[in-house]
Amino acid sequence: MKLSEFFSMGGYAFYVWGSYLVAFIAIGGEVVLLWRRRHAQKQAGFVFPESNTDEKTS
Amino acid sequence: MAKRKINWYKYASPVNFYPIAGRMIPWFAIPAAILFVIGLYVGFIKAPPDFQQGEVYRIIFIHVPAAWMGMFLYIIMAIYAGIGWAFNARLSSMMASSISITGAMFTFLSLVTGSLWGKPTWGTWWVWDARMTSTLILMFLYIGFISLQAAIDDPRRADRAGAVLALVGVINIPIIYFSVQWWNTLHQGATIRILNKPTMAPPMLAAMLIMLAACWLYSIAIVLYRLRCIIVERERSALQVAAAAA
DSSP states (O other): OOHHHHHHGGGTHHHHHHHHHHHHHHHHHHHHHHHHHHHHHHHTTOOOOSSOTHHHHO | OOOOOOOHHHHTSHHHHHHHHHHHHHHHHHHHHHHHHHHHHIIIIISOOBTTTBTGGGGHHHHHHHHHHHHHHHHHHHHHHHHHHHTTOHHHHHHHHHHHHHHHHHHHHHHHHHHHHHHHHHSOSOOOOHHHHHHHHHHHHHHHHHHHHHHOSSHHHHHHHHHHHHHHHTTHHHHHHHHHHHSOOSSOOOSOOSSSOOOSOHHHHHHHHHHHHHHHHHHHHHHHHHHHHHHHHHSHHHHHHHHHHO
16 A cells, blocks of 8 residues: 555544544644643642552551 | 551542542553554554545544443443432542543543444434434533532532532433434434444443553543542642641
């Protein structure tokens, strides 16, 4: 199969690649927005301990 | 064998679950990324064109998993919200809030990809048939849940209000699922039924199931990640008290 043939998707390129582009933006957008939310929390110093320290003390 | 007593209640505490959630994330995120790549490879390279629809059917590999995730996540969200309400479990309610965003994202994705598929195959972006209308209602239920929680300042009250909405809305899930059987819809019937043999070529089915698995793993990873953000936001005062005491 030729590459141009693959990208043309039998004439349905807009619909097929459009669908996957939207999916990429939606999923990627969710990840990026959440990263930024987390980053802002870290910047503000809101970080919880990454281990259950009370396990050893109790 | 000596039974080691595990205090499960301990992990119901958001601050104690926080590090566990953090350690769990890579175990879901990395396989999700790998399966997305494999699923797209099988779907675009291995799977043959459809004998009726040609190439455009390849939208199915994202459309169907997204639509399923929208429904699955709604049920799981309602269960967590219900448990959080009935047992006054904060972590469970936070889980419901975390799931709502991802569920809304997948439902939105199923509507958009469905529209992009409908235009070339049915000649229209949208019709008010039972499946599409009930899926749109699902989207509105998610939006309602998210905005209701955002509108109420007291987090526990927001949790309870959200739980009522989520539980009432569960009725919509069987309506979506059976809509293609109950009504004469433009939307095609189910391609995959649990008891019947699938009516798809094996690579097509494989690609769809791999993409579904990837979407599941992605959902778990992103929901845990958001849960950690929510825990930090809502349990901040507890942390400050602990820090002040130390």
